[in-house]
Amino acid sequence: ETGVTQTPRHLVMGMTNKKSLKCEQHLGHNAMYWYKQSAKKPLELMFVYSLEERVENNSVPSRFSPECPNSSHLFLHLHTLQPEDSALYLCASSSSGTPYNEQFFGPGTRLTVL
Amino acid sequence: AQSVTQPDIHITVSEGASLELRCNYSYGATPYLFWYVQSPGQGLQLLLKYFSGDTLVQGIKGFEAEFKRSQSSFNLRKPSVHWSDAAEYFCAVAGTLSGSARQLTFGSGTQLTVLP
Numbered sequence: 001e002t003g004v005t006q007t008p009r010h011l012v013m014g015m016t017n018k019k020s021l022k023c024e025q026h027l028g029h030n031a032m033y034w035y036k037q038s039a040k041k042p043l044e045l046m047f048v049y050s051l052e053e054r055v056e057n058n059s060v061p062s063r064f065s066p067e068c069p070n071s072s073h074l075f076l077h078l079h080t081l082q083p084e085d086s087a088l089y090l091c092a093s094s095s096s097g098t099p100y101n102e103q104f105f106g107p108g109t110r111l112t113v114l
Numbered sequence: 115a116q117s118v119t120q121p122d123i124h125i126t127v128s129e130g131a132s133l134e135l136r137c138n139y140s141y142g143a144t145p146y147l148f149w150y151v152q153s154p155g156q157g158l159q160l161l162l163k164y165f166s167g168d169t170l171v172q173g174i175k176g177f178e179a180e181f182k183r184s185q186s187s188f189n190l191r192k193p194s195v196h197w198s199d200a201a202e203y204f205c206a207v208a209g210t211l212s213g214s215a216r217q218l219t220f221g222s223g224t225q226l227t228v229l230p
Contacts, residue, residue, distance in 0.1 A: 102148060
């Protein structure tokens with residue numbers, strides 16, 4: 001595998017389910033990001049892990065919980081979601097070793113909440 | 115706070131015609147600017163980036179962009195569009211977030227349709 005991979009690519013869940021999204025980067029980067037992409041809205045940064053420090057968007061509901069066990073793996077744990085959480089969830093990574101940390105994106109997980 | 119405006123929500127061009135997608139940014143310091151492209155059902159692919167130096171930057175797939183500080187613009191251009199260029203295009207500006215992480219602020223995107 002190369003680049004940034006995300007699993008699953010598609011997920012349908014009920015509002016009472018608990019699920020997790022997984023992201024893995026094979027680029028040797030040291031920062032990873034979760035973005036939410038909703039129809040007709042700009043990409044929204046949800047969480048960042050950089051050198052083991054977590055930075056989060058304070059507007060993200062607590063039903064989204066990130067986990068970054070190491071610099072190559074990133075998870076987004078989902079519980080008791082709402083229909084408005086249906087969106088494309090994109091993972092990205094970057095490296096402080098590159099000039100200005102351009103971010104490389106995975107293909108995304110298309111989430112549908114029923 | 116940084117922001118990005120892409121004034122055109124949707125642009126339609128004929129195959130072989132030239133293309134210009136507009137991007138205006140607001141940022142207090144020297145901006146780090148990016149253009150990404152997203153095909154349906156896919157993630158974002160980096161087309162090109164500007165950090166400093168030559169204000170005309172070349173990217174992949176025959177795209178180029180010109181940074182104009184006086185106009186706070188970073189427009190994307192291509193001399194001759196191919197049908198495979200149909201996609202959504204996002205302009206982004208990067209600012210320092212924390213440590214090694216950069217916060218990308220994205221525009222709302224421009225959807226490009228290419229007519230045969």
